[in-house]
Amino acid sequence: MESIEDSIDDRVVTIEPVAPTRGRPRQFCPDEALTAALQVFWARGYEGASMAELTEAMGITKPSLYACFGNKEALFYKALDLYERDKLAYVQKALMAPTAKGVAEQFLRGALALQTGTTDPRCCLGVISTVACTTQADSIKHDVMARQESSSRAILERFERAKAEGDLPEDIEPKALQCYLSAVMQGMGVQASAGACPEQMAQLVETTLALWPGR
Amino acid sequence: MESIEDSIDDRVVTIEPVAPTRGRPRQFCPDEALTAALQVFWARGYEGASMAELTEAMGITKPSLYACFGNKEALFYKALDLYERDKLAYVQKALMAPTAKGVAEQFLRGALALQTGTTDPRCCLGVISTVACTTQADSIKHDVMARQESSSRAILERFERAKAEGDLPEDIEPKALQCYLSAVMQGMGVQASAGACPEQMAQLVETTLALWPGR
DNA sequence: TGCTTTCCATACCGAGCGGTATATAGTCCC
DNA sequence: GGGACTATATACCGCTCGGTATGGAAAGCA
Structure with a gap:
């Protein structure tokens, strides 16, 4: 199987920036x-x-x-x-919240809104791709994981800053807290995929926030 | 597609209790x-x-x-x-822990041991089946979800008892806490499937326990 | 009106899927 | 030894998969 490097390199959402004027139009x-x-x-x-x-x-x-x-x-x-x-536009906004708890709240509420909406499918596309790609599509899996890793790193840096600013207790490791927050959101995705009702998932968010350390 | 009710009904792990004495032996x-x-x-x-x-x-x-x-x-x-x-033998033992936090600890450490071992695959088979079965195999998905639901109910009942016994703060809803614990464990599965290192997953367990409400 | 260029529709490709028909090999009862 | 019976081995079935060859349709240019 050949790689499709060239089509990966120029990743643009808009497919064809300029329409060719020759030939039958699509x-x-x-x-x-x-x-x-x-x-x-x-x-x-x-x-x-x-x-x-x-x-x-x-x-x-x-x-x-x-x-x-x-x-x-x-x-x-x-x-x-x-x-x-x-769909993941809330991520950038969440990172700008004033405190660590505010960041977590934005993330959790953003994920909740995404996964309890009526128009779109449930679960997180990243979770699906990470767990479900087994047979041939491990290049897909690795790419999705790399994207998730970059977002995890952003959260980690935000939490490190938060600890320096006193948002987090001394005994809390930023990396551990980032893994924890990621795990809760990924677990939300699994439960959404299993058809959990929106009320339960909202409760899950509230519980996580209630247990959140620091401010 | 025909159902395979008869082969589902008599679910036994041991395939053939008595070996037939006639014919070529397998x-x-x-x-x-x-x-x-x-x-x-x-x-x-x-x-x-x-x-x-x-x-x-x-x-x-x-x-x-x-x-x-x-x-x-x-x-x-x-x-x-x-x-x-x-693989899930630890579930029964976990439910017998003396306090709610003890139950959570047994569950988290059991899942951690299962998912950081070297001989078996990572992730939880239930998580894989819930998230990944999409096309035809929704009967598989529903069966796995039913099994998970029964285990969730056992945790819920244990947490209700724990609240009555004073293990949990008044403002904690047992159902919400059960969803929360399930989400953390499912998130662990996703991270294990993504290849997270055992140290990170251990940190995740410790963080969850450190934030656990009550005793 | 050609001519070139691009897109659309149909039919098709090899490969892999879950599942099976058929023939042969091995073991017990008589 | 000869059936009866069951497991194994090989080859095959219909189907769906991702991907494509081919011929015709719609546009601009001359």
């Missing part, structure tokens, strides 16, 4: 099609989403999909970019 | 084969494990597998029984 909107593809990947995971499902949801045929997006793997990466941009 | 040990199958399911999930992988790991051919275990679904259920019996 009869679908790439952004809308990508949004539909994201819904399918989000609901079924990378390996669980078949090309038949994808093309049907996107409203296009397979040759159109391959011409526009490359292949299944490249399509997933572009959908992942869209996911990060649209 | 040339493998069903229990050993099932143990090998469990390792494959555990590493790859239900849908990720192919019959080719399973038969190779079990050291038998496909007709032997089908004659002895039924089909892939029945094999998974029997492997799941074995998993619960062998």
Whole structure:
């Protein structure tokens, strides 16, 4: 299997910045099609989403999909970019909260809102990809893990600053607290995937906040 | 697709209680084969494990597998029984701890030991099955969720008793605390699946215990 | 009106999937 | 020894998978 480095390198959510003026114009909107593809990947995971499902949801045929997006793997990466941009926008805002507890609150409430909404699939796409990609798609898994790692590092740095600023007790290790917060959010994703009711997940968030150390 | 009710109903880990004295004797040990199958399911999930992988790991051919275990679904259920019996034995012991915090500690340390061992796959088979079964295998998913639900109920009842006994603060809801503990353990599974190092996971356990309310 | 270029629709490809038909090998009862 | 019976080995089934070849349709340019 060949790598698709070139299609990974220029990761842009907008597929075709400038429309070619020659030839038959395409009869679908790439952004809308990508949004539909994201819904399918989000609901079924990378390996669980078949090309038949994808093309049907996107409203296009397979040759159109391959011409526009490359292949299944490249399509997933572009959908992942869209996911990060649209659905994970709360991450940047959360990191700017004034205290460590405020950061945790923003993260937990953001994840809760994402996972108890009615329009989008439940669970976190990252959790699905991390746990479910086993057979061939470990390049997918590694990429998703790398993205999660970069966000974990941002939280860690924020918590280190918080400890310096006195938001956290002396006996709390920032790294441990970041792992802990990540674990709670990932656990939320698993429970959402299992169909937990929104009230329970809200209780989970409140409990975590009630037990949070420091301010 | 036909249901396999009959093979689900008589769930026994030991496959054939009495060996038939007639005909050619089978040339493998069903229990050993099932143990090998469990390792494959555990590493790859239900849908990720192919019959080719399973038969190779079990050291038998496909007709032997089908004659002895039924089909892939029945094999998974029997492997799941074995998993619960062998790997989740700590659950029963954990419920008998004297305090709520003791229960949580036993659960967290049991899950930690299971997920940082070197011989077995990481992550929790339940988490894998809950998150990863999307396409056809929702009967698998529902069965796994039902088992998890029964264990959740046992924790809930234990926490209700703990609250009556004064182990938990008044403002802590047992149901919320059970969801919280489950989420932390499921999050541990996700991180183990992502390849987190044992030290980090141990820190996660310690942090959770340090923040635990009550005694 | 050609001609080039790009996109769409249908049908198809090899590979792998879960599952099985068939024939052969091995063990007990008579 | 000869059936009856059961397990094994090989080859195969229909199906779906991701991906593609091919021919025709729609646009700009001449």
